[in-house]
Amino acid sequence: MKYREVARKLKALGCQELPRRGGGSHRKWLNPNTGQASALPDWGSRDLKIGTLRSALRQLGIDWDVFNNT
Known part of the structure; x- marks a missing residue:
């Protein structure tokens, strides 16, 4: 998944x-x-x-099944 x-x-x-504070390939959620x-690349x-x-x-406290069904 992208x-x-x-x-x-x-x-x-x-x-x-x-919001991002600098460069890099990770984003915080x-x-x-x-x-x-949590940070995601x-x-x-x-x-x-x-x-x-x-x-x-x-x-993040999100259940895998809940995420997949969204």
């Missing part, structure tokens, strides 16, 4: 992308419902590794 698809699903679940944050057209994505979702 970063753009993940970002669309996170926004649908109520998460917010935090905040789940206002839980107050938890933005690799453009490359797919994110499934373990990286699942770990970020766990840090």
Whole structure:
């Protein structure tokens, strides 16, 4: 799954992308419902590794099944 698809699903679940403070290929996300944050790599057209994505979702407090069904 590409970063753009993940970002669309996170926004649908109520998460917010935090403003960038500098360069780099990672973007921070905040789940206002839980107050938890996580960083996701933005690799453009490359797919994110499934373990990286699942770990970020766990840090944000989002269940994998809920994310997949969005």
